[in-house]
Amino acid sequence: MTGMQRRIGLLLAVVFCILRVVAQEPAGSSLPMVDYAEPREYEVAGVTVTGVQGLDPLVLERISGLSVGSRLQVPGDQLSKVVDNYWRQGFFSDVKVVIARIEGDKIWIDVQLKELPRISGWEFKGFSSASIKDLKTPLNLKSGLQVTQSLLDGIQRIVKKHYDEKGFMSAELNIIQKPDTSQLNRVFLVLDLDRKRRVRIKKINFTDNVVYSDGRLRRVMKKTKQIGLNLLKSNRYKTDNFLEDQQSLFDFYSKHGYRDYQMLHDTLVFLSENRLALNIRVHEGDPYYFRNITWLGNTKYPSEILNRYLGFKTGDIYDQVGLDKRLMVDEDAAISLYHDYGYLGAHIIPVETRIDNDSVDLELRVIEGPQYHVGHVEVEGNETTNEHVVRRELRVKPGDLFNKTLLMRDLRELANLGYFNQESITPDIRQDEQNGTVDVVYQVEEVSTSQFELSAGYGGSMFIGRIGLQFSNFATSGLKNFKEWRPVPMGDGQSLGISFQTNGDYYRSYSINFVEPWLGGKKPNSLSFSFFHSLLTEGGSLYSSNSFLYGNKNNYYKSTGLSIGLGRRLKWPDDYFTLMNELTYQRYRAKNWSGSSYYSLPFKTGTSNSISFATTLGRNSQDVQLYPTSGSAFTLSLTLTPPWSLFNSKDYTKMGTAEKYKWIEYHKWNFKGVWYTPLFLPKLVLASNFQFGYLGYYNKDIGYSPYEGFDLGGSGMQGYQLYGIEVVSLRGYEESAVTPYSADRTFRAGNIYTKASLEIRYPVMLDPRSSIYLLAFVEGGNAWSDARKFNPFELKRAAGVGIRAFLPMFGILGLDWGYGFDDVPGGPGTNGPQMQFSMGQTF
Numbered sequence: 039m040t041g042m043q044r045r046i047g048l049l050l051a052v053v054f055c056i057l058r059v060v061a062q063e064p065a066g067s068s069l070p071m072v073d074y075a076e077p078r079e080y081e082v083a084g085v086t087v088t089g090v091q092g093l094d095p096l097v098l099e100r101i102s103g104l105s106v107g108s109r110l111q112v113p114g115d116q117l118s119k120v121v122d123n124y125w126r127q128g129f130f131s132d133v134k135v136v137i138a139r140i141e142g143d144k145i146w147i148d149v150q151l152k153e154l155p156r157i158s159g160w161e162f163k164g165f166s167s168a169s170i171k172d173l174k175t176p177l178n179l180k181s182g183l184q185v186t187q188s189l190l191d192g193i194q195r196i197v198k199k200h201y202d203e204k205g206f207m208s209a210e211l212n213i214i215q216k217p218d219t220s221q222l223n224r225v226f227l228v229l230d231l232d233r234k235r236r237v238r239i240k241k242i243n244f245t246d247n248v249v250y251s252d253g254r255l256r257r258v259m260k261k262t263k264q265i266g267l268n269l270l271k272s273n274r275y276k277t278d279n280f281l282e283d284q285q286s287l288f289d290f291y292s293k294h295g296y297r298d299y300q301m302l303h304d305t306l307v308f309l310s311e312n313r314l315a316l317n318i319r320v321h322e323g324d325p326y327y328f329r330n331i332t333w334l335g336n337t338k339y340p341s342e343i344l345n346r347y348l349g350f351k352t353g354d355i356y357d358q359v360g361l362d363k364r365l366m367v368d369e370d371a372a373i374s375l376y377h378d379y380g381y382l383g384a385h386i387i388p389v390e391t392r393i394d395n396d397s398v399d400l401e402l403r404v405i406e407g408p409q410y411h412v413g414h415v416e417v418e419g420n421e422t423t424n425e426h427v428v429r430r431e432l433r434v435k436p437g438d439l440f441n442k443t444l445l446m447r448d449l450r451e452l453a454n455l456g457y458f459n460q461e462s463i464t465p466d467i468r469q470d471e472q473n474g475t476v477d478v479v480y481q482v483e484e485v486s487t488s489q490f491e492l493s494a495g496y497g498g499s500m501f502i503g504r505i506g507l508q509f510s511n512f513a514t515s516g517l518k519n520f521k522e523w524r525p526v527p528m529g530d531g532q533s534l535g536i537s538f539q540t541n542g543d544y545y546r547s548y549s550i551n552f553v554e555p556w557l558g559g560k561k562p563n564s565l566s567f568s569f570f571h572s573l574l575t576e577g578g579s580l581y582s583s584n585s586f587l588y589g590n591k592n593n594y595y596k597s598t599g600l601s602i603g604l605g606r607r608l609k610w611p612d613d614y615f616t617l618m619n620e621l622t623y624q625r626y627r628a629k630n631w632s633g634s635s636y637y638s639l640p641f642k643t644g645t646s647n648s649i650s651f652a653t654t655l656g657r658n659s660q661d662v663q664l665y666p667t668s669g670s671a672f673t674l675s676l677t678l679t680p681p682w683s684l685f686n687s688k689d690y691t692k693m694g695t696a697e698k699y700k701w702i703e704y705h706k707w708n709f710k711g712v713w714y715t716p717l718f719l720p721k722l723v724l725a726s727n728f729q730f731g732y733l734g735y736y737n738k739d740i741g742y743s744p745y746e747g748f749d750l751g752g753s754g755m756q757g758y759q760l761y762g763i764e765v766v767s768l769r770g771y772e773e774s775a776v777t778p779y780s781a782d783r784t785f786r787a788g789n790i791y792t793k794a795s796l797e798i799r800y801p802v803m804l805d806p807r808s809s810i811y812l813l814a815f816v817e818g819g820n821a822w823s824d825a826r827k828f829n830p831f832e833l834k835r836a837a838g839v840g841i842r843a844f845l846p847m848f849g850i851l852g853l854d855w856g857y858g859f860d861d862v863p864g865g866p867g868t869n870g871p872q873m874q875f876s877m878g879q880t881f
Contacts, residue, residue, distance in 0.1 A: 079111045080145035086138070089151040090130075101127065102149055110145060112137070120149065128186045129154055155215065157183045158224035164231035173200055185215060185225060193229065205236040205274035208311060235312035238273045239264045242316045249296075249322050258290045259283035260718070262316070275306065275314060291322065292358040297398070298323030326356035329397035335404040339375055344402075347372040356398050361388060365402070369446070380409035380439035382469065382476055410440045413475035419482040422524075423457045423511060427531040428480070430556060431455065440476050448480065453662045455531070457511050458482040460662045461804055487511045488528075506537040514554075531555055547572040557604075564605040566620070571598045576632070595631045595639065597762055599624035618654040623647075626702075626745060626762060640744050644696030648745065648762075652677040660714060664809055664844055665801055667723050672711035677746070679703045681736040690739040704743040707732045717798070725797040727817075731764065732825065733789040742823075748788035750821040751775040753854070753874035766791060767876070768819045770836025770858030775868035778823040790828050793819030809844040815856070834869070835859045852876035 084106060087098040102120045110116055117135050124133040132152035139146050160179050162170050176196045183189060190213055201209040210232045218224040242264045244252045256264065261279035263271045284301055291299035302319040309315050328350055333341040348364050350357070365386045366373050376384035384406050392399040415436055417428045431451040433444040445465055453460035459482075466479040487510040509526055512534040516527025526534075533553040540546045551568035576593040603620035607613060626646040628639050653676055660669035682701040683690060690698055708731045715724040731748050735741055745762035751774050754767030768776055777788045795817030802810040818833030838856030845851065854876070858869030 077111050077113055079109050080140065080143055082106055082108050082110050082147065083141075083144040084138075084146040085149070086147070087149045087151060090153055098149075098151070102147075104147060110147075112145065120147075124149070124151060128188055129184055131155075153223060154184050154186055155217075155223050155225040157181055157185060158218040158221055158226055160227040160229065162229050162231070164233055165229070169200065169204075173197065176200075179227075185227070197229070197231070201231075201233065203274075203276050205238060206233050207237040207275065207314070208234040208308075210234070237275070237308075237312050237314055239275055239316055240309055240313040243318065245317070245319045246302075247320050247322060255287065255290075255320075258286050260286060264316075275316065280304075280316075287320075289359045293360060295325035295327065295355040295357065296323050297326050297356060297358060324396055326393075326396050326398050328352055328354045328356055328400065329394070330392075330399040331402065332400070333402050333404060335406065338379065338381070338406060344372050344375070344404075347375060348402075369443070374442065376404075376406060377440075377442035378444075379441070380411065381406050382410045382440050382442075382467070383407035408471070408474055410469065410474055410476045412436050412438050412440055412478060413470060413473070414477040416477070416479045417482065418479055419458075420484065422484050422529050423455075423531070424513070424529040426559070427455075427457075427511075427529065428452065428482070430559070430562075432480070434478055445478065450661055452480065452482065454658075454660075456663050457484065457487055457531075459485050459805075460664060503541070504537070504539045506535070508535045509533065512552075543575060545572075545574055562607040564603075564618075566601075566603040566605070568601050569599070572596070574631075593630040593632070594628070596627045597624065598627075614657050614659045616656045616658070618652075618656065620652045620654075622650045622652065624650075624745075624762065640699060641694075641696040644699070646699045646702050646745065648679060648702040650677050650679045665721075665723075665799070665804055665811060666714045666725075667716050667721060668714050670711065670713040673708070675706075675708045677704075677706040677708075679705075683737040683740055690737060698740060699744060702743050702745055703736055703740065704746055705734045705736070706746055707734070719800070721801050721804075723799045725795075725799060727793075727795045727797070729766065729791075729793040729819075731766075731791050734825070742787060742789045744787070747777075748791040748821050749774050749777050750788055750791050750793070750819060751777060751868075752872075753852075753876040766793060766819070766821075768793065768834065768836065768858075769815070769817065769838055769840075769854050769856030769874055770869060770872050771834060771856075771862065772865075772868040772872065775862050775865050776819065776834050777821050779864075787823045788821035789823055790825050791819065791821035792828075792830055792833075793817065794833075795819075811842050813840050813842065814838070815840065815854075833860075834862065836869075850876075 082104050085099050085102055085104050087095060087102070090098060101123050103123050104110065104116075104120060120135050121133050124130055130151050131154050132150075134150040136148045136150055137145060138148040157179065158181060165173070173196065177193060193213060194211055197211050198209065201207075212230045212232075214228040214230060215225040216228060218226050239262070242252070242256050242259070242262070244255050247255060260283065261272075262275065262283045263273045265273045284304075287301065288299060298321065300321045302321055304319075305317045307315045307317060329352055331345070331348070331350065331352070333344055336344060345351070347370065350361065350364065364371055365388065368374075373384060373386055384404070387403045387405070389401045389403060390398055391401045412434055413436065415429075415432065415434055417425060420428055432448050433451075434441065434448055449463055449465065452458055452463050462481075462483045464481050466481055468477040468479065470476065489508040489510075490506070509528065510533050511528050511530070512532040513522070513527040513530035514532060515530055516522035519527070522528075532555070533551070535549070535551045537549050538547070547570075549568065549570040552566065554565045555562065557563045557565045574595045599622060601620055601622035603618055605616055605618035608615040608617055624647070626639075626648075627644075628641065629643050631639060631642050654673055655675070656671070656673040658669075658671040660666035660671050679702060682703050708729075710727075710729045712725055712727045715726070716722070717724055733742060733747055735743065747763060748766055749763050750766045751768050751771040753769065753773070754765050779787065795815055797813050797815045799811050799813045802812060804811075814837075816835075816837045818835040820829075820833050822828050836856045836858045838854055840852060840854035840856075842850055842852045852875065854874050855871065856874065857871050860869060862868045
């Protein structure tokens with residue numbers, strides 16, 4: 039109710055009271071005549087409130103401000119105040135104060151009220167179903183609510199804010215109250231919306247900016263954009279977004295030394311019904327520079343060391359944003375020296391002590407505080423994972439000085455275990471100032487680590503059935519206790535994988551692998567074991583360029599292998615490094631095998647054996663496992679077989695093919711690296727990937743091994759798996775399309791390859807139950823049959839987009855659309871637009 043309405047109501051109430059008394063007939067009336075020329079004081083003998091139901095009468099009487107026994111002057115201002123007291127409650131549509139009767143010097147007052155109507159129902163007109171759903175909670179409309187002015191104003195405010203955020207800044211809401219004839223004093227609210235046209239920012243104008251152009255400042259504003267060519271950027275005006283951009287402009291000027299920068303005012307101007315101009319006036323000022331930088335209160339570290347961490351010196355631009363980061367925010371900020379040496383409460387306060395012209399003298403006041411030791415270290419939330427599995431990854435130990443860097447490293451290690459929700463791992467730091475200790479509680483949330491795959495796919499010109507089980511938190515210690523089978527014993531951090539693939543008579547493959555990451559439980563030394571077997575026969579369907587061939591299933595190609603490995607975490611150059619050594623035996627056997635061009639052998643019948651030793655140096659500093667935003671991961675490996683041909687005097691030029699390859703010999707070099715760089719938007723990441731592989735030989739009379747080569751092209755999933763071939767993805771090309779043939783063109787032989795790719799990734803959802811991110815990529819790669827043909831600039835190029843989804847039961851699933859730009863010699867039509875599916879790979 040407006041102030042004018044309230045004043046008119048008060049006036050009418052007073053007039054009513056006067057007329058009420060004047061209208062009393064003297065004859066036969068119990069009330070005496072009242073002389074209004076001479077006001078008289080009465081004692082209040084009673085106060086009644088009528089016209090309202092459902093509210094406490096005593097509360098209503100107290101609102102009047104009158105009480106039995108109090109004095110009341112009639113006529114006078116007190117009656118007007120009574121009326122005003124009820125109007126202020128906002129619940130009544132009419133208020134009357136009536137003098138019920140007067141006996142001597144006593145007076146009885148009756149307050150007659152009329153309640154505002156209550157809601158019996160409501161209806162939305164002009165709203166989309168999505169908006170109705172979004173507005174349901176903030177509006178909180180309920181049957182029985184009184185239709186107060188406050189309620190109506192709140193509805194208007196909430197609806198306007200909602201549609202302003204959607205760009206409908208000219209939207210008008212008309213709230214209609216329809217009487218409900220079926221109920222007393224009830225109304226039906228009709229929220230009638232005229233949404234009008236969506237309003238967009240046509241132009242953002244800056245005035246009084248001299249140093250930086252309008253265009254440069256518009257680029258600083260990341261969330262408030264004018265209409266332009268970039269269709270991905272929203273050009274709607276949102277208040278919250280503009281407030282963030284105001285801070286961005288302030289930080290931008292502060293970063294470049296303009297400490298006097300101010301946004302003087304901003305104005306929105308409607309250019310038309312659906313177009314806005316945002317006019318911003320700024321005061322830039324002049325740039326400032328650091329002059330004298332002094333430290334105060336630093337007893338633990340000398341100023342020279344702190345200055346090295348600070349990174350600023352006399353004459354540098356007075357960058358206030360950078361100053362805050364180098365003092366308190368960055369991982370290697372100056373304050374980290376204190377936080378890593380037990381000074382948990384230490385902080386640094388920058389104070390400008392003097393400003394002369396364009397120079398600033400800065401005093402950095404260090405509050406060191408007391409030193410804290412670690413008290414208790416606890417883990418909460420690990421319902422499946424055993425306590426020792428978590429504790430062995432922790433570097434923060436009871437009794438040590440508190441160290442923030444080690445704490446952050448612990449969080450990374452727990453996230454990379456893959457057993458917990460990486461977004462919810464948090465440390466609870468509990469200080470005990472009296473004892474000078476701090477308790478650290480790592481709070482984790484378990485996620486499913488078991489993966490089950492039951493699928494059918496098409497690859498290698500045939501359909502493949504696949505069953506796979508992967509338990510990433512297995513526990514051999516619980517095998518004897520069936521109560522711990524959930525569905526298998528879990529919690530010791532071991533890894534067990536079992537898979538089976540088949541196409542019926544033509545193809546079958548089995549594999550099993552096991553990894554113990556902490557052999558003996560004392561040090562991070564790993565033990566791995568794997569067994570694998572695959573079989574291809576000519577007893578099923580095999581696609582050729584002419585037809586489907588059906589042959590003898592007794593004609594086959596088998597590969598069987600067994601490997602055992604030992605690994606350890608290194609301390610030098612740093613403890614992100616690992617070293618893995620593996621010994622492998624593989625046997626390849628063929629009988630009357632003609633095979634396909636992809637898996638042809640240099641002989642039709644024979645047996646090949648391979649004993650190899652592989653050593654792999656790796657370093658992994660990525661921040662998290664699922665969606666890394668910083669850090670890197672690389673591996674450098676060398677695989678060697680004994681040089682059998684050097685141990686004998688046989689003439690390999692006169693040998694048959696089967697005899698020549700009875701014992702395989704080669705040396706194989708691999709490098710794979712990926713670097714993650716955060717970009718300008720939160721969680722937007724650039725992943726830079728580089729790979730290189732080379733398969734070498736000892737004896738030129740034997741040449742390259744027919745096994746262990748590189749198969750390049752496609753998604754990296756062949757549909758069926760044969761050991762002795764390293765499959766490398768290259769999107770935009772068909773499977774194996776980029777792999778060259780051997781010199782006699784009897785089989786594919788990629789003996790050297792290189793690949794580089796850039797991916798921009800952005801997460802749609804990061805949740806342990808389902809994580810999804812989008813990507814755009816450019817990549818190039820090629821493979822050669824001979825090192826002498828190697829040309830790192832002769833790459834098959836591709837670009838495209840894709841999506842990755844992580845599901846705990848299935849791992850990483852990927853779908854990519856890529857376009858291969860370069861023709862493949864001997865493979866017409868194998869490049870161009872390609873839709874490719876992947877599983878368990880991030881490229």
